[in-house]
Amino acid sequence: MSNTVGRPRLKQSQRPSMEAADEILDAAAELFTTRGYSATSTRRIAESVGLQQASIYHYFATKQSILRTLLLSTVETTLAALPGLLASEGHAAARLHALARFDSAQLLASTWNLGALYLLPEVRGSEFDDFTSARRDLRDAYATLVDEVATEEGLALSTVQRELPFRVVETVISIRMDSDGLPPTLSGEIADAALRALGVASDRWVAAL
Amino acid sequence: MSNTVGRPRLKQSQRPSMEAADEILDAAAELFTTRGYSATSTRRIAESVGLQQASIYHYFATKQSILRTLLLSTVETTLAALPGLLASEGHAAARLHALARFDSAQLLASTWNLGALYLLPEVRGSEFDDFTSARRDLRDAYATLVDEVATEEGLALSTVQRELPFRVVETVISIRMDSDGLPPTLSGEIADAALRALGVASDRWVAAL
DNA sequence: ATTATCTATAGATCTATAGATAATGC
DNA sequence: ATTATCTATAGATCTATAGATAATGC
Numbered sequence: 001m002s003n004t005v006g007r008p009r010l011k012q013s014q015r016p017s018m019e020a021a022d023e024i025l026d027a028a029a030e031l032f033t034t035r036g037y038s039a040t041s042t043r044r045i046a047e048s049v050g051l052q053q054a055s056i057y058h059y060f061a062t063k064q065s066i067l068r069t070l071l072l073s074t075v076e077t078t079l080a081a082l083p084g085l086l087a088s089e090g091h092a093a094a095r096l097h098a099l100a101r102f103d104s105a106q107l108l109a110s111t112w113n114l115g116a117l118y119l120l121p122e123v124r125g126s127e128f129d130d131f132t133s134a135r136r137d138l139r140d141a142y143a144t145l146v147d148e149v150a151t152e153e154g155l156a157l158s159t160v161q162r163e164l165p166f167r168v169v170e171t172v173i174s175i176r177m178d179s180d181g182l183p184p185t186l187s188g189e190i191a192d193a194a195l196r197a198l199g200v201a202s203d204r205w206v207a208a209l
Numbered sequence: 210m211s212n213t214v215g216r217p218r219l220k221q222s223q224r225p226s227m228e229a230a231d232e233i234l235d236a237a238a239e240l241f242t243t244r245g246y247s248a249t250s251t252r253r254i255a256e257s258v259g260l261q262q263a264s265i266y267h268y269f270a271t272k273q274s275i276l277r278t279l280l281l282s283t284v285e286t287t288l289a290a291l292p293g294l295l296a297s298e299g300h301a302a303a304r305l306h307a308l309a310r311f312d313s314a315q316l317l318a319s320t321w322n323l324g325a326l327y328l329l330p331e332v333r334g335s336e337f338d339d340f341t342s343a344r345r346d347l348r349d350a351y352a353t354l355v356d357e358v359a360t361e362e363g364l365a366l367s368t369v370q371r372e373l374p375f376r377v378v379e380t381v382i383s384i385r386m387d388s389d390g391l392p393p394t395l396s397g398e399i400a401d402a403a404l405r406a407l408g409v410a411s412d413r414w415v416a417a418l
Numbered sequence: 419a420t421t422a423t424c425t426a427t428a429g430a431t432c433t434a435t436a437g438a439t440a441a442t443g444c
Numbered sequence: 445a446t447t448a449t450c451t452a453t454a455g456a457t458c459t460a461t462a463g464a465t466a467a468t469g470c
Contacts (some may be wrong), residue, residue: 034330036329042458058421197405259420
């Protein structure tokens, strides 16, 4: 079979019109979110893209680095939008609502359910510390806003209640896991629910929309 | 080394005072919830119990059957309690609150965060269909109760809102994943939040406690 | 010379089976 | 005879590296 060696154009991409590295990321996103990280072999990813297993390593040094790239890409956008969202005028409730809305829209926007990557047990290992800390920053931003809301509204919140808005937004991940075909209004409803979890009435945020 | 073969009592259990099968389940529960299913080898489970890798197969035919056993054990209790919870008198809101409280208490009670097993991508495979359908039964019970509440309170709920109480209870899983040392009152607060997500005031359920 | 691909493979797993050994209980 | 354990191993992976080949761009 000496006539099938080495030509770049053998590939016959399954996911055309993308750079190879992006095709690999896209295939890995699908497989990692639906089958898991350890259960997905580099061979399976390559096959999905139309490459040989070893060719993956031209673009990524390790399998881990593929997952790391995907993880960081998901927090990037929201973390970049954060200063703007925190700076806005008016009620803290309106800012919290805006953050929850932006964040849940983000979780809904990706082709694959990338939020599900956060739930992969492998991600809790120290190899992904940079992602874990970026995500903790986001969680802290929620907590800070929640405290502002509590002060403004005169609420006494428990440790658990302080966590709830962030967790309610995360709910989008499991909702996506269990159903296909999502209502497009979801991010607004989730943001409402995130505030309702604190017992804050809607007239505190509707003005800001 | 012919003097170290075959004696039952070589084992030197790391988890004494349990039947071997239970020790295996306990070790697997810890490893599956913290490292994942595919990432956990039968060798690692055996080591954790103080057995040789192959000895696991005296108790479980396959690695999958270990996970299946764990999964079914988690829905069992709540599903058994369901008829009783649904039958009680009074407001539907009180029944929904009671279910949410029972369910979240269940998720909090286990030594290991067994709810995290639901989130393992491997569980979505058809090998675990019996578990998946048992869990859908639970989800349906929530949906039915939510509809009763909506009727009683005259609420018009969207598809997403109908899901929220169930999802808010699931929130316990990710809260447990991120923190050690949980407040014991959590299940009550979660149940409150599950109803608040629907916008139902507390005087609809406090009587039932 | 660099880039994108390929084939081949080393070395390290991993699951499950086969078959031996010893203790226990009839 | 049954139960609980062990050792050894088959066969199937899986990740990553080495080194070849061809196209592209200087």
